[in-house]
Amino acid sequence: xxxxxxYLISGIATGCAFALVATGFVTIHRVTGVVNFAQGGFAILAxxxxxxxxxxxxxxxxxELLAVLLATATGGLVGVISIGRRGTPLLASLIITIxxxxxFYAVEVAIWGDQPLQFEGVPGVFGLAGLxxxxxxxxxxxxxxxxxxxxxxxxNRTYLGKIFTACASNAYAARLAGINVTRVGIAAFxxxxxxxxxxxxxxxxxxxxxxxxxxxxxxxxxxxAIFGGLQRPGAALVGGLVIxxxxxxxxxxxxASYQKGVSLVLIVGILVWQASRRPQAD
Amino acid sequence: xxxxxxxxxGLTVRYGAAVALADVSLQVARGEMVALVGPNGAGKTTLLxxxxxxxxxxxGRILLSGRVTQVPEGRQLFADMSVEDNLRIGAWSVRQRDxxxxxxxxxxxxxxxxxxxxxxxxxxxxxxxxxxxxxxxPDLLAIDExxxxxxxxxxxxxxxxxxSLNRERxxxxxxxxxxxxxxxELCPRAYVLEAGRIVLSGSAEELASSAAVQAxxxxxxxxxxxxxxxxxxxxxx
Ligand SMILES: Nc1ncnc2c1ncn2[C@@H]1O[C@H](COP(=O)(O)OP(=O)(O)O)[C@@H](O)[C@H]1O
Ligand SMILES: [Mg+2]
Numbered sequence: 001x002x003x004x005x006x007y008l009i010s011g012i013a014t015g016c017a018f019a020l021v022a023t024g025f026v027t028i029h030r031v032t033g034v035v036n037f038a039q040g041g042f043a044i045l046a047x048x049x050x051x052x053x054x055x056x057x058x059x060x061x062x063x064e065l066l067a068v069l070l071a072t073a074t075g076g077l078v079g080v081i082s083i084g085r086r087g088t089p090l091l092a093s094l095i096i097t098i099x100x101x102x103x104f105y106a107v108e109v110a111i112w113g114d115q116p117l118q119f120e121g122v123p124g125v126f127g128l129a130g131l132x133x134x135x136x137x138x139x140x141x142x143x144x145x146x147x148x149x150x151x152x153x154x155x156n157r158t159y160l161g162k163i164f165t166a167c168a169s170n171a172y173a174a175r176l177a178g179i180n181v182t183r184v185g186i187a188a189f190x191x192x193x194x195x196x197x198x199x200x201x202x203x204x205x206x207x208x209x210x211x212x213x214x215x216x217x218x219x220x221x222x223x224x225a226i227f228g229g230l231q232r233p234g235a236a237l238v239g240g241l242v243i244x245x246x247x248x249x250x251x252x253x254x255x256a257s258y259q260k261g262v263s264l265v266l267i268v269g270i271l272v273w274q275a276s277r278r279p280q281a282d
Numbered sequence: 283x284x285x286x287x288x289x290x291x292g293l294t295v296r297y298g299a300a301v302a303l304a305d306v307s308l309q310v311a312r313g314e315m316v317a318l319v320g321p322n323g324a325g326k327t328t329l330l331x332x333x334x335x336x337x338x339x340x341x342g343r344i345l346l347s348g349r350v351t352q353v354p355e356g357r358q359l360f361a362d363m364s365v366e367d368n369l370r371i372g373a374w375s376v377r378q379r380d381x382x383x384x385x386x387x388x389x390x391x392x393x394x395x396x397x398x399x400x401x402x403x404x405x406x407x408x409x410x411x412x413x414x415x416x417x418x419x420p421d422l423l424a425i426d427e428x429x430x431x432x433x434x435x436x437x438x439x440x441x442x443x444x445x446s447l448n449r450e451r452x453x454x455x456x457x458x459x460x461x462x463x464x465x466x467e468l469c470p471r472a473y474v475l476e477a478g479r480i481v482l483s484g485s486a487e488e489l490a491s492s493a494a495v496q497a498x499x500x501x502x503x504x505x506x507x508x509x510x511x512x513x514x515x516x517x518x519x
Contacts, residue, residue, distance in 0.1 A: 159370065159379070166360045166371045173358040175336050176351070178375035178418065 002131055007252040008245060013137040015244020016144035017203035021221025022236035024192035029230040030168035031188040033090050037097040038078050040218030041104040042196025046071040047204035048112050051119040068197040075193015079186035086182055108211040121205025140202045147198055223263035226270050287312045287422055287454050293342030295328050302328040304478045313452040317465035320475035326458045327355055330424045348421030355426040357411040361400030365410050368399050372417030384413045405436030422454045429461045441468055462499035466490050
């Protein structure tokens, strides 16, 4: 019983991070139509930057902030390169993001090497109903919660957020209203970088940091994102939590190596289910 | 003619190899109402898009001495957003984002302000589309297919609104319209575009009485207009 609660809590925390990555996918895809294959890379980059900033003696908070800002800027840069030229075909943009993802690898290996690194999050554990839990879990859930609330406010309550939604809803009409849809798309990439960076600084202290660990984050985040057809941030949050908890349960009750299969099985299942519904939906 | 608000000179637009507009010239004066008619695929939407700056011409010039805003074909509303949000997004390029002035002109929109745009009737949606375009306080309103898919009564009321907009605020209107009878009734001057070229232009009376226009557009009008004072209804072409 107490093991179950333990799994649930760690699953929810991991799921929150997946949900942040997923929301990055959704934010970018809604406005630009591009599936950003570099999305997991933002998180890893933020992890490495936090590692180095802490090493350099910067305090917690400042280090993470720096990392998230850099991930945001990197997101914007990926946007400029992949969609900045008007008339770039969607498939070309998507392939550019794959290429940039590999460029991240090269840069990261050159700077930080290819051996696993580790950086500290919130140290220590706390007791809850007879369980011992890592404090970092609380930080992840709180950080993700605040981020989602802020995102909700941004999209539903601010003029700029509504401009994002308008571009997603009807790019032609947005253009006729004088909105530079390409620029909004680049801003969406920056927001995707921010969300990926947040996931990285929150989750990665619990994992070891290697250049290619973005794959795991990206696959889980993508699986969460397609819960809502890559369109709905709310569904991505639910998707992230489902996957996080499912993986924690699978790892806890069977074997840790099976946990990677969870999201892949979910991706295939959801895609097949969505494809089978499409004829009626159209 | 009065001061030109819009002047299009020798405009050519291609989609790949296909020529959509060939050497098109057209003018709209400040405060004028001008109709642009022609069959499907003639290039009317292409012309409006070039004027709006969303597509680039291969050759020719578009001279504008004011702001132009387009009401796009098929309304193109932000379907999941409220009417008021649709309006406010229309004001992106100007500082004033309060829809009060548009509500004054189209009072029905004030009643609909909280409704989700995609759930409205076709006529209401067209009114939102017009209102959204007006939010940018254009000097020229370019309307693509005002009456498309709307009931005659609804079209009449929209036409009245355009008349009073033109009269009270001196907003010029370039009206693309399949219903040529309506277009010539509303606009004192018109152009006929066919296969990417302007084939006729002149005053509404001139065009309405021209044999070519009668045969192609008025005789074979899709919906018979009841009791219009006109004897010749030879729809043999
Ligand atoms: N995006 C496009 N790509 C290729 N051809 C197009 C495109 N848009 C319009 N066309 C073609 O250009 C011609 C003019 O189209 P359009 O301007 O939409 O005409 P209209 O509005 O008068 O019906 C048509 O032959 C149409 O098929
Ligand atoms: Mg058209």
